[in-house]
Amino acid sequence: MKYSFLFVCIMCGLLNKATAQLCSGNLGDPILNQTFGAKGFVMPRNMTTFDAVGGCPNKGQYVISSFLFGCGSNNDHSWIKMIGDHTRDLDGNYMLVNAESTPGTVYTDTARNFCDFTNYVFSAWISNAMQNFTCGGNPVLANITFTVKKLDGTVLVTSGTGDIPVADDKVWTQYGLAFTTPANTPEVIVSVTTNPTFGCGSGFVIDDITLRSCGPLVTVTLDGSTEPGNVCADYTNPFILQGTYSTYYNDPAVQWQSSMDTGKTWQDIPGETTTTYAITRRMTGVIDYRVIGS
Numbered sequence: 001m002k003y004s005f006l007f008v009c010i011m012c013g014l015l016n017k018a019t020a021q022l023c024s025g026n027l028g029d030p031i032l033n034q035t036f037g038a039k040g041f042v043m044p045r046n047m048t049t050f051d052a053v054g055g056c057p058n059k060g061q062y063v064i065s066s067f068l069f070g071c072g073s074n075n076d077h078s079w080i081k082m083i084g085d086h087t088r089d090l091d092g093n094y095m096l097v098n099a100e101s102t103p104g105t106v107y108t109d110t111a112r113n114f115c116d117f118t119n120y121v122f123s124a125w126i127s128n129a130m131q132n133f134t135c136g137g138n139p140v141l142a143n144i145t146f147t148v149k150k151l152d153g154t155v156l157v158t159s160g161t162g163d164i165p166v167a168d169d170k171v172w173t174q175y176g177l178a179f180t181t182p183a184n185t186p187e188v189i190v191s192v193t194t195n196p197t198f199g200c201g202s203g204f205v206i207d208d209i210t211l212r213s214c215g216p217l218v219t220v221t222l223d224g225s226t227e228p229g230n231v232c233a234d235y236t237n238p239f240i241l242q243g244t245y246s247t248y249y250n251d252p253a254v255q256w257q258s259s260m261d262t263g264k265t266w267q268d269i270p271g272e273t274t275t276t277y278a279i280t281r282r283m284t285g286v287i288d289y290r291v292i293g294s
Helices: none
Strands: 005-011 032-034 061-065 094-098 104-111 119-128 143-149 155-163 173-180 188-194 203-215 218-222 229-232 240-245 254-259 276-278 285-293
Touching (some): 094 104, 155 173, 240 285
Parallel strands (some): 005 285
Antiparallel strands (some): 104 188, 119 173, 119 203, 240 276
16 A cells, blocks of 8 residues: 655744844744855845955955855965855855954845834854964954944944854854844844954854844644654544744734745745644645744
């Protein structure tokens, strides 16, 4: 007898969880999402004060790439081999910056349509690009600052990474800050800057810069379990998804969504606006489900 199988994957609402120091609940879909794309990506010139190049960057320069080696401060070829981006996407790019003795803006953008008194997280994944013997064994370590401002320049919040240590390979670490929008602030300017001390070094790589809302902790179970489930095709048992969320909204609106492309895109399930959803019968497929709240 032949069987087809349906794989049901359940995901917590608001997509996923942030690191504990940034968000104690769940993160929403990105408002800003700078991944640096793949082959052929060109970064808009107004997003950075550093100069773009096509190969290893000299001081004051950056490169968007997915595969580089032999780079280094003062052309000493001592930097880490930069193979692959943070998420290991096919041909996925990162931004490699040589900030030696060069203060400047690594990335900046304007985010719009903010809600008042709402929690947000602005973050990026960063790795040092240098090794212990870079700059004769005494490199100036990369040090990055995250800032969120109003359009009039008023700083809402700022936070620094501190010195990012050298290593023998890329060590992707998420840095960033959390903030709550004040009243009448529908737009903000976010920026990633660096102000290194003078001297050899200050090389780093950055990827997946995001700005996302931080909502309540949401948990979803499939027949009481938080684990994904495999079921036989043309099943008849009613598989039940149940969502729960921590106190946050006074009168929350709930919507179940499904994805047929491993979470790249999501579609609302018509009429499913309560915390319980009974999965409809299907013959085969890989389906992700999530519940979002607002």
